[in-house]
Amino acid sequence: MTMLSRVAARVYWMGRYIERAENTARLVAAYNHLIMDIPQGSEPSWEILIKILDAEPVFDSFYKVRNEQNVLRLLIGEAEAICSIPHAINAARENVRTTRDVLPDEVWELVNELHIYSAEASEKSVGRRNRQVYLEQIIQRTQVVNGVLRSTLCRDHSYRFIKLGQLIERADMSTRIVDVGASDIFSREQLRQGIDHLLWGAVLRSLSALGAYRRFIGPQVEKDAAVEFVFLEPSFPRSVFFCLQEVREELDLMSNNRISQRVAERIRRMLRGFSTEQLGPQELHGFIDDLQVQINILHEAINETWFLTDPG
């Protein structure tokens, strides 16, 4: 079965938006958790969430004061803001709504239910009291969607493009989290020793990597090991390396894959050569920048090869 280019683009974006909703919820949940462990006066700023999501201009168009309430209002309560969880869910739903014919019935119902839940709960969930429940619900419900996709969707183009969307989104988000997490922590190190393991623990937690890290590396969370784990661990499904491996496997099964495959291979080689040894904060940031540029090039290659097909 082949697939319309327009439909392929939409399921790809559905994959990205579902993943984005989940990752943003994980990120906020992890910071929510962290904030309660940090001694007063050393709390990382809530602004960091806005930085990770590249959402500063959006934030400024909605609010003036950068405090917890406003940051959370933007990410949870503002369906209109392009960086918010409800926005990602709306966009995912629109993409499913227009591709229902290639997806299992349950996927539409689940995404629609997710949308109904989020629309009803999001504004009430900005405050600390309901926030955690909302975030957990978003994570769980997106996971259920993923589960149904895995267990019912044929391994054809629809599955492939959804998966590509998810993997690229996930790789992108993992690099963002490490990048801004790292720079915030570096700027803080001069101020106070002894809490950076909490912060790196939060970074890992936001990627659901904390448990795996402990088993693979050990109970003590350290910066270098944590960064390497998130970037390179080949068995951890949220590591950048893992995502790239999977992207390459999916691309292998497609026609016209030459350009995309070349970009994916380039990223993999970049990661192969990566090590935290002797790496200062500037170098780390530079590396992550390059990585993000390449991930974006990969997205463009997919876009041009399969979505923007014009008649010959």
Add this chain to the structure above:
Amino acid sequence: MKNRWKKYPSGSYYDELITPKGTPRQVARPAVKLLQQLQEEDLEARRAAAELAIREMGVSFTVYSEAGNIDRAWPFDLIPRVITAREWNKVRRGLEQRSRALNLFINDVYNKQKIFADGVVPAEIVLDSSNFKEQCIGASPRFGVWAHVCGSDLIRNSDGHFYVLEDNLRVPSGVSYMVENREITKRVLPEIFENYSILPVDDYPSQLYRTLAALSPRERKRPVIAVLTPGIYNSAYFEHAFLAQGMGAELVEGADLFVGEDDCVYMRTVDGPLRVDVIYRRIDEDFMDPEAFREDSILGVSGLMRAWHAGNVAIANAPGAGVADDKVVYAYVPEMIKYYLKEKPLIRSVPTYLCMRDSDREYVLANLEKLVVKPANESGGYGIMVGPHADAATHKKFARLIEKNPRNYIAQPTLALSTAPTFIGDLIKPRHLDLRPFILQSRDCWVTSGGLTRVAMVEGSLVVNSSQGGGSKDTWIVEGRL
């Protein structure tokens, strides 16, 4: 709860479930009994469950408004409409007969025009109609069928008989809601099915597939079928997606298709161009092909008519089929049935007076206060005069209009639409309804078991359109000794 049903007024119209004596009709008895036995809270819970199911299943339709397009939840009434299979079989045969005659007529009109030569239908009423498309002259679609999907609006009059009110031969919609209404009833009132043998309705997409696949110009086991939608902002988009999914067909927009130099139609896919055999178009023919029809259409596919005339792609419904979907032509359907099939009509049409005929016009002018007068070429209820509700001045105004331009007007007796018990707030009240069954025609003919029942939710109103606040009911065709 029981009291609610006791207060139910009966007798003024034909009621689908309740006799003039106030007791349930035999066929409706188990259903009414079950609903009566439900406790207040239980009933409320079921109604809430139905609403939730509709939202979760995403059964919706789009309403256009100044504030933008709103995706609204589908309005559904819990109390089903029940019809016996015995009665339905008669209706079904009447609809099949009608569909055959209409298709013979359309094919005749675009080819030999024998019906004009034989003086059965005056040529000018057809050829002057905007529904007659010159671009279609000489085409001969497979099996001589043009209207592959027909949605006929039926009403039941106070005499208890079904009448065809109109035949929708262009892009009739509503069938997905027929299927979803059954699904909702199954979810929220499962026990009501225990005492009935109800004919299923969910095989519609596969019947549609069969109908369309038979049209394929290429002999293939699985022809490539595409559902052509104007896009997500169309009010029936939900249905387009529903049918594409149900058939395993591609849901395409105009921009997904192109006509190649070989006059074949192709889809743009991730694996390159793929030839399309059959297009089920849910887009008005005027917008279908900017090369043949409206140049300003951005929804269509340039060259589609070329490909169709060349026989390289089948289009359902065929462009031009709307020529038989016209109020004046409607008046001739009984004659068509006699002319083409040598049969007597098996289902009633509403008697229609054509003001262009002298004797009809005399009758209409003498009986304006009893009749509904409609312009022949308008749709959507514009310019209609309902005689019994209009004042003397309006009667006079219409008399002048008719005399000035008799060909533009038709008149019909006022009909009393049947009612059925419907939830209105906490109460159960009679509301008027119609019924739209769907008739599929290609190699064979097939009619849905029942159809979509639409309900006018406002007391006394006859407006059943969902865009204007109309509701809907699950419609059962029940087998067995009832």
